[in-house]
Amino acid sequence: MELLxxxxxxxxxxxxxxxxxxxxxxxxxxxxxRRHGPRAPRPRSHRRLSQEERLKVLxxxxxxxxxxxxPRQVYAELLxxxxxLASPSTMYRILAEQGETRERRNQRAARSxxxxxxxxxxxxxxxxxxxxxxxxxxxxxxLNLYLVLDLYSRYPVAWMVAExxxxxxxxxLFAEAITRYDIAPGTxxxxxxxxxxxxxxxxxxxxxxxxxDRSLSxxxxxxxxxxxxxxxxxxxxxxxxxxRFRGVAHARQWFAEFFPWYADEHRHSGLALFTPAxxxxxxxxxxxxxxxxxxxxxxxxxxxxxxxxxPQVRRPPAVVAINPIDPTGPMPLTExxxxxxxxxMASTPPPITRSTPVLPGAPLPGTDQT
Numbered sequence: 105m106e107l108l109x110x111x112x113x114x115x116x117x118x119x120x121x122x123x124x125x126x127x128x129x130x131x132x133x134x135x136x137x138r139r140h141g142p143r144a145p146r147p148r149s150h151r152r153l154s155q156e157e158r159l160k161v162l163x164x165x166x167x168x169x170x171x172x173x174x175p176r177q178v179y180a181e182l183l184x185x186x187x188x189l190a191s192p193s194t195m196y197r198i199l200a201e202q203g204e205t206r207e208r209r210n211q212r213a214a215r216s217x218x219x220x221x222x223x224x225x226x227x228x229x230x231x232x233x234x235x236x237x238x239x240x241x242x243x244x245x246x247l248n249l250y251l252v253l254d255l256y257s258r259y260p261v262a263w264m265v266a267e268x269x270x271x272x273x274x275x276x277l278f279a280e281a282i283t284r285y286d287i288a289p290g291t292x293x294x295x296x297x298x299x300x301x302x303x304x305x306x307x308x309x310x311x312x313x314x315x316x317d318r319s320l321s322x323x324x325x326x327x328x329x330x331x332x333x334x335x336x337x338x339x340x341x342x343x344x345x346x347x348r349f350r351g352v353a354h355a356r357q358w359f360a361e362f363f364p365w366y367a368d369e370h371r372h373s374g375l376a377l378f379t380p381a382x383x384x385x386x387x388x389x390x391x392x393x394x395x396x397x398x399x400x401x402x403x404x405x406x407x408x409x410x411x412x413x414x415p416q417v418r419r420p421p422a423v424v425a426i427n428p429i430d431p432t433g434p435m436p437l438t439e440x441x442x443x444x445x446x447x448x449m450a451s452t453p454p455p456i457t458r459s460t461p462v463l464p465g466a467p468l469p470g471t472d473q474t
Contacts, residue, residue, distance in 0.1 A: 105131070105135065107120070108120055108124065108126070108131055109135070117131075153190060153194065153198075157189070157190070158198055161190050161194070161195055161198050162198060162199075162202070164178065164182075164189060165178060165198075165199065175192045175195035175196055175199070176192045178195065179191070179195065217320075217322045217323060218322075219322065219427050220295065220319045220320065220426060220427060221427050221428070221429065222255065222293060222295055222319055222425060222426040222427075223424070223428070224254075224255040224256035224424045224425075225256065225422065225423050226256060227254050227256050227257050227259070227384045227386075228254060228256075228287060228291070228292055229255070229291070229292060229293070230256070230294075230319075230426075231252050231253065231254055231255065231261060231293070231294050231295070232252075232253050232255050232296065232329060232331050232332050232426070233250070233252040233253065233295075233332060234251060234296060234299075234332035234333070234336070235250050235251075235269055235299065236248070236249045236336045237249075238265070238349055238355055239347065239348045239349070240348055240349050240350070241348050241349070241350055247266070247267060247349060247352055247355050248265070248266050248267070248268065248269045249263065249264075249265055249336075249355075249359070250263060250265075250266065250273065250274065250277055251332060251335060252277065252281060253332060253335055254380075254384060255295070255331060255424055255426070256383065256384075257375070257383035257384035257420075258331065258335065258372055258374065258375065258380045258383075259380040259381060259383070259384035260335075260366060260367055260380070261281055261285065262277055262278075262280070262284075263363055264277050265352060265355045265356045266352070269299075269300070269301060270300075270301055271300070271301040271306050271307040272306070273301075274301045274302070275306060275307055275310045278294070278311070278314075278316075279310065279314070282314050287314075288315070289314065289315020289316075290315045290317075291315075292316055292317070293316070293317040293319050294311060294316050294317070294318055295319040295320070295321075295426065296318075296320065296332075297320070297321040297326075297328070297329050298320055298321060298323055302320070303320070328426065328427065331426070335366075338366070339362065342362065346358060366380065367381045367384075368381045374420075374421075375420040375421075376417075376418040376419055376420050376421075378391065378420055388420060392417045392419060395417045396416070396417045399414075399415045399417060403415060
């Protein structure tokens with residue numbers, strides 16, 4: 105209630121209640137002045153145990169015989185002996201008043217994980233990555249597809265097929281990819297879920313050494329990494345997807361053909377039917393102008409077929425976000441106060457002339473392979 109009373113006047117009362125998780129009616133009742141003076145004390149129940157009876161219950165529960173037993177066990181044993189002191193719930197209430205009830209096991213306190221909120225306004229600002237299992241012809245044996253996507257363009261900046269899932273392979277993949285794309289320290293964020301390779305100490309230390317910021321999904325929330333999951337679905341829904349690979353060589357051969365197609369030929373529905381490579385290498389405007397000329401010619405020839413007037417070619421979204429803030433919904437209090445001062449301008453990365461996905465055990469594309 106103190107936060108509600110002391111809030112900035114620009115913050116609406118209803119929005120502050122939503123942020124604090126307090127029902128609006130409850131907040132108004134608690135803040136309203138009382139009309140009839142202080143509330144009268146609640147009368148004592150006639151069923152309440154007397155002070156002597158309560159002390160007897162406590163002394164019984166504290167006795168050497170019952171000090172390690174639960175009230176229900178004590179209640180049952182005494183009842184078998186023909187003695188009734190109080191119900192188990194009453195015993196629990198008496199113990200609670202003395203501060204003697206708690207979780208019997210030593211447990212770690214519950215932690216609250218922040219919602220990851222990421223925005224990309226240009227290539228190489230945010231990378232999102234994950235590992236997917238690939239079935240083989242041997243039951244119970246799976247391969248692992250490591251995939252790193254550029255959030256803004258969905259371009260597969262690096263991938264690898266391996267027989268094992270561990271942080272050592274992830275470190276190798278990211279060290280090579282960040283070097284290949286000449287990522288300057290402090291200019292990129294890498295987002296992933298909380299799998300063992302993503303949270304391993306060695307992998308965390310590598311990203312810190314390279315000046316890469318980390319972002320993690322919340323536990324058991326798959327929607328916090330939707331772009332990687334969506335790409336895996338695209339992979340496994342391809343008509344020529346084998347379903348089960350004969351081995352790691354077969355998988356590497358198939359993905360060596362798939363990812364060039366995905367990057368250079370697949371018209372992505374989330375990118376206004378441009379390819380990931382078009383967006384990553386900034387070819388959108390030139391292609392959009394060609395599309396626009398074709399649409400203008402079609403409109404001039406048969407304007408009656410375009411009921412909404414001259415068509416305009418769509419561009420990919422200017423901002424791609426993970427868990428964007430809904431402008432119509434409640435905004436976190438701190439973000440609400442800072443909304444007027446936020447600066448969302450993104451720096452422009454250096455031009456990239458050529459790139460292909462990373463093959464396992466081979467030098468990065470564009471390097472000397474002689």
